Amino acid sequence: MTWSEMQPLLEQASWETLIMVGWSTLIAVVAGLPLGVLLVLSDRGGLLQNVVVNKVVGQVVNVGRSMPFIILMVALMSFTRWVTGTTIGSEAAIVPLAIGGIPFFARLVETAVREVDGGLVEAVQSMGGSTWTIVRKVLVPEALPSLIASTTTTVIALIGYSAMAGTVGGGGLGDLAVRYGYQRFDTGLMWITVAFLAVVISLIQFAGDLAARTLHRRGRGGAAPALRLLKAKEPAAADIGKVA
Amino acid sequence: MPGAHHRAAHSTVTETHVITTSGLTKVYRSRGREVTALDGVDLHVREGEVYGVIGQSGAGKSSLIRCVNLLERPTAGTVTVAGQDLTALAGRGPRASRELRQARTRIGMVFQHFNLLSARTVRDNVELPLEILGKSGKERSRKALELLDLVGLADKAGAYPAQLSGGQKQRVGIARALAGDPKVLLSDEATSALDPETTRSILQLLRDLNRELGLTVLLITHEMDVVKSVCDSAALMEHGRIVESGTVGELLATPGSELAAALFPVGGEASADDRTVLDITFHGEAATKPVVSQLSRTYNIDISILGAAIDTVGGLQVGRMRIELPGRYEDNVVPVGFLREQGLQIDVVNATSEAPSALVKEGAK
Incomplete structure (x- = not known):
């Protein structure tokens, strides 16, 4: 297969992956964030301590997390049809991807929010802040760097899940690699797709790390974080050179 | 009380x-x-x-x-x-x-570890209680800058807490605590x-x-x-x-007050058996009188100062002093009476019964 033949296939597949992962990430973040915060607030000693809610939500999240994605996709078929009117294609794949992404992201949110210093919560309580104020002005903003990192992890996990969307005709890069590489023994296209995926994932990880670090390091120095990142590497590289 | x-x-x-x-x-x-x-x-x-x-x-x-x-x-x-x-x-x-x-x-509150929000600038930290009070943006920033000026940090309004020293952070904490008047x-x-x-x-x-x-x-x-x-x-x-x-x-x-003893620790032992050791507590008016030299002149006795802790507490001279008079207590009834007449609190120290508490030791450090 020549490049001119591959190009439209890759373009089409990239577009499908973008649609599937983009929408499902959006839904996972919008629904997973409140769920993760709720897990922290309802926990023992939390601001809205409620053992029943905590146990139920925690259990649902655990089941959602441990379910293999391909099974989740099949199990959710009737729900998917109810939402999108079909069970095949990229749109239909968004539903199980989003449902799979929600508990994944919720657990990451829970961990990130738990890291926020309890003293800050106490400080805002002492000012007369309500629980909602604490969530809005303390928990989420203070956990933001971790939440950005969690979003990056979720995007990458969903790209992985989306490879299985091919089984319902969702398309995407993963599906392209499976169809051409595994089913048609076109290893050339497969390797190109795999390399392309690797580059995309690295870029997403880099962008996510940069954003998280920028927020985390905010106010710790004068120079722009992106610039400092490059500067910081230079002396480190020089040191390695000396040792060698 | x-x-x-x-x-x-x-x-x-x-x-x-x-x-x-x-x-x-x-x-x-x-x-x-x-x-x-x-x-x-x-x-x-x-x-x-x-x-x-x-x-x-x-x-x-x-x-x-x-x-x-x-x-x-x-x-x-x-x-x-x-x-x-x-x-x-x-x-x-x-x-x-x-x-x-x-x-x-x-009710304002300040904390040991400052508890400033790291994602907010100094000024935004001070504005937080005002946001909770529902003040307008203009009013918030005016008040925040006024408070930062009061605590001497007007020039750090745009800095993040991570850029401040501990003392500066606590000043921000105090400014924040004062935001709600x-x-x-x-x-x-x-x-x-x-x-x-x-x-x-x-x-x-x-x-x-x-x-x-x-x-x-x-x-x-x-x-x-x-x-x-x-x-x-x-x-x-x-x-x-x-x-x-x-x-x-x-x-x-208050005789025997642990707090007073810790605030004003005085030590010193009698130099010989036939000596009288007194603790004089100064507070209020009497603290300003030169009682020791008066005592010495009036009764023609030699006074040794064994220890003293005198300080300005809450804007007033207060403290304790331990002195030694020659002779046993029975010989010194008149001088002790003189001191008491001056409005001073006098405790006769019985060296053997003195067992300083943990707090006294801590205060003496």
């Missing part, structure tokens, strides 16, 4: 109690075990004074200050701040009622994470705010120096109870 000697402290202290706790009890239950952190604490803080609660860690100070704004719910007892019974406002559930939250906006400031070990010099400057700031704004300050600390340098009144906590309390003058006037 116990004791008849009300010290004429600086003018802003009134006899109105602005913080009162009665029978305050806090019991923590975990895994079937009960720990009593507060055991019937009665505290009275007068309007406009700086009141220090001192005690070793685990004595219940932290629980006490957290119960004052109900960050901790007391198991029993009441808390009244500025005439408002907060325990009645609290509601039944663990969540703070709207009324309690409103009352909290009028509170009558009362609670200070939870505010200087414990700071070096001695910074501690002094923060305490000076608290003292200035107390004087200029008429702010009542309740502080808890484990450092005797903090009490010594800023407090009008103090209480000593042990095992969840207040074992001594009063104005610094009252404490000094």
Whole structure:
């Protein structure tokens, strides 16, 4: 297969992956964030301590997390049809991807929010802040760097899940690699797709790390974080050179 | 309050109690075990004074200050701040009622570890309580800059907390605590994470705010120096109870007061058996008279000073001195009487019965 033949296939597949992962990430973040915060607030000693809610939500999240994605996709078929009117294609794949992404992201949110210093919560309580104020002005903003990192992890996990969307005709890069590489023994296209995926994932990880670090390091120095990142590497590289 | 000697402290202290706790009890239950952190604490803080609660860690100070704004719910007892019974406002559930939250906006609090939001600039940190109060953006920024100016950090408004030193962070914490124009400031070990010099400057700031704004300050600390340098009144906590309390003058006037001994540690042993050792406590008017030289001239006796701790506490000269007179106590009845006539408190030291407590040792360090 020549490049001119591959190009439209890759373009089409990239577009499908973008649609599937983009929408499902959006839904996972919008629904997973409140769920993760709720897990922290309802926990023992939390601001809205409620053992029943905590146990139920925690259990649902655990089941959602441990379910293999391909099974989740099949199990959710009737729900998917109810939402999108079909069970095949990229749109239909968004539903199980989003449902799979929600508990994944919720657990990451829970961990990130738990890291926020309890003293800050106490400080805002002492000012007369309500629980909602604490969530809005303390928990989420203070956990933001971790939440950005969690979003990056979720995007990458969903790209992985989306490879299985091919089984319902969702398309995407993963599906392209499976169809051409595994089913048609076109290893050339497969390797190109795999390399392309690797580059995309690295870029997403880099962008996510940069954003998280920028927020985390905010106010710790004068120079722009992106610039400092490059500067910081230079002396480190020089040191390695000396040792060698 | 116990004791008849009300010290004429600086003018802003009134006899109105602005913080009162009665029978305050806090019991923590975990895994079937009960720990009593507060055991019937009665505290009275007068309007406009700086009141220090001192005690070793685990004595219940932290629980006490957290119960004052109900960050901790007391198991029993009441808390009244500025005439408002907060325990009645609290509601039944663990969540703070709207009324309690409103009352909290009028009680400022500063913390040992500052508790500034790292994602916000200094100015935005100070604006936070104003956001909670629902003030407009313009009003918030005006007030925040005014407060930062008051604590001497006007030039750091745009900085992030991570760029500040500990002392600067605590100044921001104080500015933030003042944003809601509170009558009362609670200070939870505010200087414990700071070096001695910074501690002094923060305490000076608290003292200035107390004087200029008429702010009542309740502080808890484990450092005797903090009490010594800023407090009008103090209480000593042990095992969840207040074992001594009063104005610094009252404490000094109380024979055998552990707090007074810790605030003004004097040592020194008799140089021979036939000597009389006296502890003289100075406070109020008598502190300004040259009593020792008068005593020496009047009775023609040689006086040795064994130890002395005299300081300016709350703007007044107070302290204790240990002196030695020749001859046994029976020979010195007249000079001792002379000293007592001068309005001084005299304790005859029986060297054998003196066993300094842990706190005295700590204060002497």
